[in-house]
Amino acid sequence: MMAIEETSGGRPSARERLLAAANELFYNEGVHTVGIDRIIEHAGVAKASLYNTFGSKDELVRAYLEARQANVEQRIMQAVERYDTPRERLLAVFEGQGDLFAQPDYRGCAFVRASAESQPGDLTEQASDAYRGWVRALLTELASQAGVPEPENLARQLHLLYDGSGQSARMDHDPGVAAHAREVAAILLDAATRPAGLASR
């Protein structure tokens, strides 16, 4: 039996190097802009290896997005698990986003970027939908655990905020938006918990 990926020691496999190159180039410069030749050059890999491993550029893009999603999920869950109270755990989602924004050369949500270049029905759209589904489910679950009467409603509001946070961080080149997003989330959480009718129309 042979390991498919050489994760410990030694030189990384062609697959790993391709994914690393895809992550760097696709994310920074755009899926469409970056050609196969630049990917394989950056990965130090032969063209045939790419096509043997992934079959097409589209499939490489899909694999890139899947890896990206796994990475984001991990970061956000790390942030959530730093806390114990349901309230803090819910708000921690936005701290997790902040960790992402703080990375040097953050260029916005990879799914937004890829999706802007995609055609309807593309593999990219499926990947985006999967990612959004995960975010929504997490927010709903955490809202529910926080004892909010209508968790789906709060989750929808927070998803708006989550989207906006990533967008603003990119467009304004300001990782600090995550902190503002957390503040807004706290206000929304309070408003969802408080008995209705207090807010004027």
Next chain:
Amino acid sequence: MMAIEETSGGRPSARERLLAAANELFYNEGVHTVGIDRIIEHAGVAKASLYNTFGSKDELVRAYLEARQANVEQRIMQAVERYDTPRERLLAVFEGQGDLFAQPDYRGCAFVRASAESQPGDLTEQASDAYRGWVRALLTELASQAGVPEPENLARQLHLLYDGSGQSARMDHDPGVAAHAREVAAILLDAATRPAGLASR
């Protein structure tokens, strides 16, 4: 003297037809994906006309984004001016967004889309920054008129929401998010107006 653009009656000028084609194709399929040939074919215009009028594809893209911004500004101001009270006028910004989302084939903010395909320092980035500046200034002004103690702060929060609203509307294919965004905006406006300290930390 001769009119540069044939706005009334008659056949639209080559410039107008090119802008219309750019608006449709660039917006729906992406700036990078759509080639010059498809633009001129769709516009029913000779290639030389494009290059005589705009000089390059990049400049056509810039003109397309400028037209787009003018259109958005007009729609949002229309919505704002439907109301008299400062509070309603502020919230109307999100109604204006809703008018945009309700257009058939809404595919998200054109600046987000274009910016995802752009390189740093591009003409597209300049156009995006100009657009964001306008939004922020409008929100700040309306917040100020609504008597909020710290208008810049509320404007920043609402800009988050504004970004998220456009994003969610696209990704979830649901124009209804604008209504939710308006609700959230109302909550934030109330929170900004109320004396601080009520919100738990």
Next chain:
DNA sequence: GACTGAGTAGACCTGTCTGTCTAGTATGGG
């Protein structure tokens, strides 16, 4: 009737794109 400005049609140049294909190398298990 000559001239000008705006536009058309389309060949053409150069470069790049994704994807295929051939030929060869290094390594490790049986």
Next chain:
DNA sequence: CCCATACTAGACAGACAGGTCTACTCAGTC
């Protein structure tokens, strides 16, 4: 020693990119 596996190097094909250029048409003006 043999042979499969994983990979490399690079030529090549066919499509398409943005952009240039020539030659032509047509409407209105002096």
